[in-house]
Amino acid sequence: MSIFSDIAKLESDNFSDAWSEKSLEDTFEYDYNHLLMEKRDGKVVGYVIYSDVQGDAELLRIAVDKSYRRRGIASILMQNMLDELVESGAERVSLEVRAHNISTVTLYKKFGFVDIFIRENYYTEPEDDALIFQLQFT
Numbered sequence: 574m575s576i577f578s579d580i581a582k583l584e585s586d587n588f589s590d591a592w593s594e595k596s597l598e599d600t601f602e603y604d605y606n607h608l609l610m611e612k613r614d615g616k617v618v619g620y621v622i623y624s625d626v627q628g629d630a631e632l633l634r635i636a637v638d639k640s641y642r643r644r645g646i647a648s649i650l651m652q653n654m655l656d657e658l659v660e661s662g663a664e665r666v667s668l669e670v671r672a673h674n675i676s677t678v679t680l681y682k683k684f685g686f687v688d689i690f691i692r693e694n695y696y697t698e699p700e701d702d703a704l705i706f707q708l709q710f711t
C-alpha cells in the first residue's frame with residue numbers, strides 16, 4: 574500500500590475538501606512540493622505538506638490523527654518544516670486557515686506566524702473567512 578493511502582485517509586478524516594490518493598501522487602510529481610510525516614505505533618499519525626517555490630513557501634496541509642492530538646506532533650512537524658525552510662534559505666512561508674479553526678490558529682501563532690489578510694466568506698462547508706498568515710525569515 575502506498576504511503577499516500579495513509580495520508581489520504583487522514584485527509585478524509587480531517588477535511589471536507591480532502592485530497593485523494595491520486596491528487597497526492599500528482600502533487601509530489603513536482604519537486605517544489607514537500608511532505609513530512611510523523612509515525613507512532615507503526616503508522617502515520619500526522620503530516621505536513623508544503624511548497625517552496627524559489628524561497629516563497631506555503632504550508633498547504635497539516636493534520637494529526639484525532640487519537641494522537643495534544644501530544645506535540647503538529648509542533649514537531651511545524652518545527653521540522655521551518656528548519657528545512659531556513660536551511661534552504663527561504664524568505665517567507667504563508668498559509669491560509671479557517672478563521673474559526675481556533676486550535677490551528679493558536680498553533681500558527683505559537684510558531685510566530687502573523688495574520689496579514691482576511692478573505693471574507695472564502696470557505697464553504699461550512700462558510701468561514703480565510704485568514705492569511707505569514708512568517709518572514711529574512
Ligand SMILES: CC(C)(COP(=O)(O)OP(=O)(O)OC[C@H]1O[C@@H](n2cnc3c(N)ncnc32)[C@H](O)[C@@H]1OP(=O)(O)O)[C@@H](O)C(=O)NCCC(=O)NCCS
Pocket residue numbers: 587634635636637638641642643644645646647648649669670671674675676677679680681683
Ligand atoms: C491543528 C492540529 C494539526 C494540531 O495538532 P496537534 O498535534 O494536536 O498539535 P500540538 O499537540 O503540537 O499542539 C501545539 C499547539 O497548538 C495549539 N493547539 C493544538 N490543539 C489545540 C486545541 N484543541 N485548542 C487550542 N489550542 C490548540 C496549542 O497552542 C498547542 O500547544 P500546547 O499544547 O503547548 O498548548 C490538529 O488539531 C488537527 O489535525 N486539526 C485538524 C486539521 C486542521 O484543521 N488542519 C489545519 C488546516 S489549515
